[in-house]
Amino acid sequence: MADMGTKEAAELWGVKQKRVQDWCRKCNDPRITQDKKGSPWHIPKDYPNPFM
DSSP: OOHHHHHHHHHTTSSSSHHHHHHHHHHHOTEEEETTTTTEEEEEETOOOTTT
């Protein structure tokens, strides 16, 4: 399964990258992962837009 980062997700969903980063921090979905604290987020490319 292919993943995208917060920058690509922000462009796809039409929101700012900072908003996606904040959402990732608060999201409890196990599909949204991070290798370790401070590393980039991994969001599935087919993840539905949570900002609609």
